[in-house]
Structures are given as structure tokens and as C-alpha cells.
Amino acid sequence: MTGEEIVEKVKAGLADSIQETSLPQGDAVVFVAPDSLPAVAEFLKNDPELKFDYLSDIRGVDYLLEEREPRFEAVYQLYSIDHQHSVRVRVGIDEDNPTVPTVSNLWKGALYPEQELFDMFGINVEGHPKMERLIMPKDWEGFPLRKDYPLTTETVAFSHNRDFKSELVKSKPPTR
Amino acid sequence: MSVTDQGLLQRDKDTMTLNMGPQHPSTHGVFRVILEMDGEVVKTAEPEIGYLHTGIEKTSENKRYVHVIPMTDRLDYLNPPGNNLAFCLSTEKLLGVNIPDRANALRVIMCELSRIASHLVWLGTHALDIGAMTVFLYCWREREMILDLNEEISGVRMMTSYIRVGGVAKDATRPWLDGIRDFIEYFPAKVDEYERLLTKNPIWLDRTEGVGTFTREEAINWSLSGPALRASGVNWDIRKSQPYSGYENYDFDIPVYSNGDIFDRYRVRVEEMRQSRSIIKQALESLPDGPYKDPDNKVSLPPRETLHTSMEALIHHFKLVSEGITVPVGETYVPIEGARGEVGFYIVSDGTNVPARVKLRAPSFMAIPGMCKMMEGCYIADVVGIIGSIDIVMGEVDR
Structure with missing residues (x-):
């Protein structure tokens, strides 16, 4: 199916759960709220005509x-091995309550990327069997791929002003 | 973290906890797996990754598009042109650039050469893990020729950064083309040689046949891709299903086997080397003339000699070098068939010269949970074979 047909089919089958659809460069993109993700x-x-049996990423x-509302987004790339078409599901996630339901009951391949979602963005995946750090060390603080996480910090090796040493540690602006 | 925290010293169970890696020669990098053993049989396998985390995705969000390309080389360091191509295709899709035919053919040649080189490393190390030393030496001999060809065209043996947004870095040279012609004449006999050493070797068959099996449904559900998926009977190759860079113009077969064991993964990759050689041959024979990069100077640098005569060229050159390519707002993903499976970059652009988000879809990363699932119920000695047959590269797992 082409992108347009996929979008039409999804709209017809799930009118209530879909927030919006778009077709950037011909790719089918579906916008979904976190609550309706499991049903979608x-x-x-x-669905036999769609049959997205492969989770790419x-x-x-x-x-x-x-400054977009909601702040976070989880993007699911799905592919159908039999029909050779793909769809992108974009789920907007609120900053105050960053949670999204798991899809690992449908696609086992989701286990790792969902854990990475928590590790890098601090998005809680509800129903995931192992919601802990994946790539970063277990005792790491902060979520590295958030935009407010500094790229590098400059550590102060030596200072006469010992009490204020921690304040001297500052985020280094990126060089472009 | 201490050993007691991870339960390695618990003594109230009948099983033994065995730590493998991260410093272990057969985990192909810094992969660590904690095995729960019942005698010689693996009960559960718990993967541990992150030992090679370099923050390339975070760094990419602070570099211009051109600067990201050399970093993509370091992700899957056995198949750098595939990563370059995946990044460039996604960027080009956002930009709406048309790539000249000659550039596409050169990209295909480069990617297929590197697929052969990557499979040679896999075959050599995988055979070495299982105990066949000779294959390793033979494979390295042929891989060296490909690395020499890389050096001839790009100046670097491994991290080529040859594929750029809008085309390739420089035009094909005569010694490079001659070297490839010699290589594709020489190579088929060598693949037969590897097969003579392994395919009917009873030790090899005992170690690989029926070991680490995954059915078609399991392989799809656990998001395996590339050769590991095709060994489980799934006929899916992105070069055929979603052709890019002119792969639809070449005539080649996709090897598919259905047992889903280590031996079938071996057969798929060996046959892929033959097919890649055939694609290179066709691409060389039909190599079109014309520009090797997009003539639009908004994307690629103007030729050096025009800078002295053309004001336009000088302005474009200055803008491209000082500011870089400005990519329109949008988000896109273009998958390609890398040496290990589906590779692709999800790029979000905010309309500036720096990407807002770069995410690599790494086949090795996605395959690790499935690989550990395969280990359950196997003998400890087969764990090494299973890791080798999936062909993980830790550079792209930890990123």
C-alpha cells in the first residue's frame, strides 16, 4: 500500500484514537495520544491489510x-514484511508525566529501545518488565539526550576558592 | 558496582552464575553477558551493554550535517560506507536533492566492497571462535585488498567518509577502478576456498547445524534483520523491497535459507559475498559518465578551479564552508541494507544547519535481546557460536 492508502485505512479503522495524520515526502505518519497507543x-x-509485524525502531x-507542547515524542517505525510498506507512529508525551504504555507484548523487539527511551529521555514505559538504565551506568543522574542536559561540563581542576568550586563548574557551549 | 550487588555470589541456588565479558575475545568487542548455568546448559542469559558508549547521538545534535558524516563511520566500524550512505540518504530526502547516476554507481560499488570486507571479518572471527584458525588468515588476506582500495580512493583504510551529502567525495581514479577489476576476478575462487574449508567440514557442521535456531515468527518478532533474518526463511532485503541508490538496476539474488540456525546464517553471508561481487561487476561495467556529485552548489562544493573565475562559485564555497548546509524543517527516515541488516538514520531538522535529533537504527542493538533468547537451552560452548553468527558490532550498539 502507498502512504496515502495506509493513512486512509488507519483513519477509517481508528477514527477516535488518531489525533492527526500527515504524509511528509510520501511517508505515512500517524499521531497518537499515549493512552490510545496499545489499541492503535x-x-x-x-489488521490483515496492514499487518505491521516488524518493529524497526x-x-x-x-x-x-x-517550545512544542507536548515536549517529548516517542516515534515508532513499523514495517510489514508481507506487504512491504511502513508507517511511523508519533506519540506526544507530556513533560510533567512522561509515561507511555509498552508495546513489547506485541513486538518483543521493543524491549531494548523502550529501555533506551527511559535511559536517555527519562520516559517511563508502563508495563515494561525491566525499567532501568540500559547504556548509562546504573547510578547515573540525569537523562543525557534531553535538550537541557549539558553537552559537556568543564571541571575545575584547581581553585583557591574551595567553597565555591562546584559553582565554577559550568556547561560548555557547543562549538559548531 | 560490586559482584554481590549483581547476585554473582549467591549460593542458595542450584545454578551457577557465570560472567562472560566485557573483556572476552569472542564477544567481538565489549559485550557482556551474565549466564545462569544449570550444569553445562544455559538457563537464562542477561545482556549488559554500554561499555563503548561515546554519546555520538548527543554530539551529532551539536555538529553541522557535514561534520556528522565522519562520526557515522565510527558507529559500525566494519561497514563505514553503509552508515555514511544511510545518513546522506536521510539528509538528501529532507533537502530534496537528486543524485547523479555516476555518484549512485560509485556509492553502490563502495557499499558492496565494504559489505564483502565486513563479511570477511565476520567469517574470519566466527570461524576462529569455533576453532578454525586458517580461515581467519585467509579472510584477512582478502580484506587487506579492500582496505588498500579504500586507501586509494579516500586516503583512509577504514573510516573512509567517502559518501557525502549530494554525491561522493571525489571521482573514481584509474588505479582504484583497475584494482577493483583485479579484485573481482580474483575473489570468487577465494570464496570457494573458504567453503572448501568449512561447508562440508564435519567439525564445523557439528558445531553449527541445529544450534541457536530461531523460527520465522520469532525472528520477525524479536526484530532481527539482515542475514540473521534471511537465515530464518524471511525473504526481505531492503535493496529489493525499498531500492535506493539505483539498486533496482542491478540483477542479483537474495539468498534465503529456512532452518534459522548458525549454519544457515553462515550460508547466507557466504552467498551474499558472491552476490555483492556480482553487483560490483555490473556497476563497473555500466559505470555512467557525468558528475560525481550534485551540480547544485547549494549542497556540494563547487570545483576548485572555478573559484578563481566565478564569483558565484566563490560565494557558494564560502557559505558552504563557513555555514554548512541548511536543511528545511521536517523529520525523515530512510532504511538501507547494511552488512548486518537494516541501518537508517532518523533525522529531525529544525530548519538550521545543525540537526535537532539524529537517531541510528542499529541492527546489532536490535538483535541483542533476540540473541540472548537464542542462548537459552544451549550448551555453554555454543554461546560463542551464537554471538559470532549474529555478527554484532559494539560501536553501533552503544553509540
Whole structure:
């Protein structure tokens, strides 16, 4: 199916759960709220005409600098091995309560990228069997891929002003 | 973290906890797996990653598009042109650039050469893990020729950064083309040689046949891709299903086997080397003339000699070098078939010359949970074979 047909089909099957659809450069993109993600995912996987049986990837995006509401987004890239078409599901996630339901009950391949979502963005995945750090050390503080996480910090090796040493540690602006 | 925290010293169980890696020669990098053993049989396998985390995705969000390309080389360091191509295709899709035919053909040649080089490393190390030393030496001999060809065209043996946004870095040279012609004449006999050493070797068969099996449904559900997926009977190759860079113009087969064990993964990759050689041959024979990069100077640098005569060229050159490419607002993803499976960059652009988000879809990263699932119920000696057959590269797992 082409991108347009996929979007039409999803709209017809799940009118209530879909927030919006778009077709950037011909790719089918569906916008979904976190609450309706399990129903949408199940429909996309089990509908015989769509049959998205392969989960390519899940990515987190932080739209802090663009001041977009909601701030975070989880993007699911799905592919159908039989029909050879793909769809992108974008789930907006609120800053105050960053949670999203798991899809690992449908696609086992989601286990790792969902854990990475927590590790890098601090997005809690509800129902995930192992919600802990994946790439960063277990005792790491902060979520590195958030836009307000500094790129590098300059450590002060030596200072006469010992009491204020921690204040001298500052975020280094990126060089472009 | 101490050993007691991870339960390595618990003594109230009948099983033994065995730590493997991160410093272990057969984990192909710094992969660590904690095995729960019942005698010689693996009960559960718990992967641990992150030992090679370099923050390339975070760094990419603070570098211009051109500067990201050399970093993509370091992700999957056995197949750098594939990563370059994946990043460039996503950027080009946002920019709406048309790539000249010659550039596409050069990209295909480079990617297929590197696929052969990557499979040679896999075959050599995988055979070495299982105990066949000779294959390793033979594979390195042929890989060296490909690295010499890389050096001829790009000046670097491994991290080529040859594929750029809008085309390739420089035009094909005569010694490079001659070297490839010699290589594709020489190579088929060598693949037969590897097969003579392994395919009917009873020790090899005992160690690989029926070990680490994954059914078609399991392989799809656990998001395996590339050769590991095709060994489980799934006929899916992105070069055929979503052709890019003119792969639709070449005639080649996709090897598919259905047992899903280590031996079938071996057969898929060996046959892929033959097919890649055939693609290179066709691309060389039909190599079109014309520009090797997009003539639009908004994306690629104007030729050096025009800078002295053309004001336009000088302005474009200055803007590109000092400011870089400005990419329109949008988000996109273009998958390609890398040596290990589906590789692609998800790029979010905020309309500036720096990407807002760069996310690599790494086949090794996605395959690790499935790989550890395969280990359950296997013998400890087969763990090494299973890790080798999936062909993980830790550079792209930890990023």
C-alpha cells in the first residue's frame, strides 16, 4: 500500500484514537495520544491489510528548544514484511508525566529501545518488565539526550576558592 | 558496582552464575553477558551493554550535517560506507536533492566492497571462535585488498567518509577502478576456498547445524534483520523491497535459507559475498559518465578551479564552508541494507544547519535481546557460536 492508502485505512479503522495524520515526502505518519497507543498498535499489527509485524525502531525526541507542547515524542517505525510498506507512529508525551504504555507484548523487539527511551529521555514505559538504565551506568543522574542536559561540563581542576568550586563548574557551549 | 550487588555470589541456588565479558575475545568487542548455568546448559542469559558508549547521538545534535558524516563511520566500524550512505540518504530526502547516476554507481560499488570486507571479518572471527584458525588468515588476506582500495580512493583504510551529502567525495581514479577489476576476478575462487574449508567440514557442521535456531515468527518478532533474518526463511532485503541508490538496476539474488540456525546464517553471508561481487561487476561495467556529485552548489562544493573565475562559485564555497548546509524543517527516515541488516538514520531538522535529533537504527542493538533468547537451552560452548553468527558490532550498539 502507498502512504496515502495506509493513512486512509488507519483513519477509517481508528477514527477516535488518531489525533492527526500527515504524509511528509510520501511517508505515512500517524499521531497518537499515549493512552490510545496499545489499541492503535494492536490494530496496526493484526489488521490483515496492514499487518505491521516488524518493529524497526523506537526513538525519543525532545522538542524543548522548539517550545512544542507536548515536549517529548516517542516515534515508532513499523514495517510489514508481507506487504512491504511502513508507517511511523508519533506519540506526544507530556513533560510533567512522561509515561507511555509498552508495546513489547506485541513486538518483543521493543524491549531494548523502550529501555533506551527511559535511559536517555527519562520516559517511563508502563508495563515494561525491566525499567532501568540500559547504556548509562546504573547510578547515573540525569537523562543525557534531553535538550537541557549539558553537552559537556568543564571541571575545575584547581581553585583557591574551595567553597565555591562546584559553582565554577559550568556547561560548555557547543562549538559548531 | 560490586559482584554481590549483581547476585554473582549467591549460593542458595542450584545454578551457577557465570560472567562472560566485557573483556572476552569472542564477544567481538565489549559485550557482556551474565549466564545462569544449570550444569553445562544455559538457563537464562542477561545482556549488559554500554561499555563503548561515546554519546555520538548527543554530539551529532551539536555538529553541522557535514561534520556528522565522519562520526557515522565510527558507529559500525566494519561497514563505514553503509552508515555514511544511510545518513546522506536521510539528509538528501529532507533537502530534496537528486543524485547523479555516476555518484549512485560509485556509492553502490563502495557499499558492496565494504559489505564483502565486513563479511570477511565476520567469517574470519566466527570461524576462529569455533576453532578454525586458517580461515581467519585467509579472510584477512582478502580484506587487506579492500582496505588498500579504500586507501586509494579516500586516503583512509577504514573510516573512509567517502559518501557525502549530494554525491561522493571525489571521482573514481584509474588505479582504484583497475584494482577493483583485479579484485573481482580474483575473489570468487577465494570464496570457494573458504567453503572448501568449512561447508562440508564435519567439525564445523557439528558445531553449527541445529544450534541457536530461531523460527520465522520469532525472528520477525524479536526484530532481527539482515542475514540473521534471511537465515530464518524471511525473504526481505531492503535493496529489493525499498531500492535506493539505483539498486533496482542491478540483477542479483537474495539468498534465503529456512532452518534459522548458525549454519544457515553462515550460508547466507557466504552467498551474499558472491552476490555483492556480482553487483560490483555490473556497476563497473555500466559505470555512467557525468558528475560525481550534485551540480547544485547549494549542497556540494563547487570545483576548485572555478573559484578563481566565478564569483558565484566563490560565494557558494564560502557559505558552504563557513555555514554548512541548511536543511528545511521536517523529520525523515530512510532504511538501507547494511552488512548486518537494516541501518537508517532518523533525522529531525529544525530548519538550521545543525540537526535537532539524529537517531541510528542499529541492527546489532536490535538483535541483542533476540540473541540472548537464542542462548537459552544451549550448551555453554555454543554461546560463542551464537554471538559470532549474529555478527554484532559494539560501536553501533552503544553509540
